[in-house]
Amino acid sequence: MRLKYLKLHKVEGPLIILSGVKGAMFGEVVDIEMEEGGHKKGKVVQIDGDKVIIQVFEGTAGISLHNTSVSFTGKPMEIPLSKDILGRTFNGVGEPIDGAGFYGDRKYDINGRPINPVGRKYPRNYIETGISSIDGLATLVRGQKLPLFSGDGLPHNELAVQIVKQARISGDEESNFAIVFAAMGIKHDEADYFRKHFELSGVSNRVVMYINLADDPIVERISTPRCALTAAEHLAFVHTGDYDQYDQL
């Protein structure tokens, strides 16, 4: 039976502090149940004696010291994954936001583990984006990363869409190529813009989207890229496909 803690010690910004907790695990996910209904998720970020500091995803709005019950799940943050994530849209904590449910047969820890450098292969194959200044001068290499730096008013969204639309791998592994698209803190109309264009260009069945909207809780932005990377690792290693990943900060 899981213990439920009914009284909080303190709420501050995105953090809540509980006291009198036995057996909390560092990094584990907690379930926060509100009196008026609804659940939130949080993560243990510090344990100090019997005090536990929890970072709440989805924001602390509406939480008071008495109206909330907290229970510990005993597991680090995990998201369900399977090959069916292709073509779907999720929020920053891996819940589907495209109107349908999602069931994956296995759950994966989003914190990942460091890749052993011995197990890596030096990147040699490149990803063709069809944008001559990228392909010719700053080539995107498979298994590498490429940051795009942008500022206000610059067309980074258009460029991102273009990369996602056009990206291909040279060679014969075409069918195994998937794109994980993570967007942090974007506006609703931008999210619509991405979604529409992916659908129009017919690539959406090989794109997975993780979207954290501008008005979503800030702390979820921490987990958004992790969810996306975990999904990407899942696709890359479990289903022997390839992935490309684009982050917008």
Added chain:
Amino acid sequence: METNIGKIVYINGPVVRVIEAYDLKMREMVLVGHKQLIGEVISVDKETATIQVYEETTGLMRGEGIISTGRPLSVKLGPGIIKNIFDGIERPLLNMYETGTAFIPEGIGMITIDEEKLWDAEVVVKVGDEISAGDVYAKVQETILIEHKLMVPPDISGKVVFAEKSGSYNIEHVLIRLENEQGLHELKMYQLWPVRSARPVNRRNPISKPLITGQRIIDSFFPLAKGGTAAIPGGFGTGKTITQHQLAKWSDADIIVYIGVGERGNEMTEVLEDFPKINDPKSGKSIMERTVLIANTSNMPVAAREASIYTGITIAEYFRDMGYNIAIMADSTSRWAEALREISGRLEEMPAEEGYPAYLPSRLAQFYERAGDVEALGGRDGSITIIGAVSPAGGDFSEPVTQNTKRVVSTFLALDKSLAYGRHYPAINWLRSYSGYITDLSPWYEEKIAPDMLELRAKMLRLLQEEDKLMEIVKLVGEDILPDDQRLILEVSRVIKVGYLQQNAYHKNDAHVSLKKQYKMLKVIDRLYVKAHNCVKMGVPISKAKNDELFYKITTMKYNVSEDKLEMFDELIKEIDIFYNGLKSAYSKEVSR
């Protein structure tokens, strides 16, 4: 002596606090929690102790116990180190990979060099010998290039009462038993050494030999010394890693310890894939046969990053004691300083400049001061050269890590963004770099290369400095209004920059260059300048004195003259003489007419 003690009360990332741990010592290695994560005690209070954990702490619970090992964080030093790749606390990554996962698991314990592998050991002492610290008692051919000498650990000496026959043994096998007043000591094929203490030596030797790297700008302009220290600072994309790789590949050290501190995993992979294919110019064998890799890539736990530098230098000191010359590449010390900062922040210490802990300068000094040319215990001479990359954010050299590093290193190879973007590699800025070893090394250069080598160096640097000043004027008013002798400086500087300082890492004649060839090249450029300058002074216009064909020939001599045809340089000098003498006589006739 492993005992279960303590109870975890506080967890914050890699920092864990325990109570009821009375007997913990500072810097002791402990195993934390049920997963037995490896950690190190970093502070002890009346009843609490703070531990930094070298693995991911997610899943750790309050109330879990810790196991005390009774000894400081140590590395095992014995055969099996060379050619291997380790993480920050000397756990072999290759063996971890062979267990079947591409990721690094937690709680795998303190595995280290292979305990099963058999080595052919030749025992060189016999019963009755008196041996003391540093004496060699057995030898093992570890790789084709490296003979591993097993030495009596620093604090032991005595009379041999048992000596094993030479033969194949694993490292746990007892080879020698020593007897002295304290009792019996067993010497196996390895010794343990705490990473944070420097291994003792008989004395330090003064610096007298350069570390030859085959890179022209380094060897002839800003030399590194065997036993010296160097820093390579540079912003992003200026080629720190490539420069480090070049040094690791071509320098004349006997052993290279390459520490990848908080850098990209793909870079370590590149080393792992490339190094076995490159042959050492001296021995003709693969350079992997003399390389040790230590990797704590940017996504590995941060506390182990702090330790990785010490692990590397301890391994280097061990081989130095055998009488080898070691070069350590640490790429990059900024990531290491950031690891110090992160841990310091979690300990709630008072931050100093830019959030780095106040003890950053002393830690940097402690690390770099472990370099040196020494006479080790046992009377062998060996050296450690430390070459640390520094990555200042935004390429700003005034930040604390660069500044504090500058205080303790003697060679400073400043990488320059504009050179890198102009495809001038290695992008070492000749105006901002310096080497403090010129005076120490000048006898060596004068004796081994040529008496006027350093004179040529000074001349070339003067020309480059002059050119830099002239370029300011050129930027304002253009090159055409300069007098001809100054335009000649610009032209010759261009030859120095393109034909000498730029070096192509992928060209077979240019990837590494012997000092002999470097000297001859300088000689040619100097002759060109002297002769052309004479002509210009006589009134020959620059358009004539700068013969495109000749200048082109000199600029490309680095590719066209291979190491075995150095006499071609003498022909070039002859060609210069003929051309300018002809020009001179033609011109003096013209004037007199």
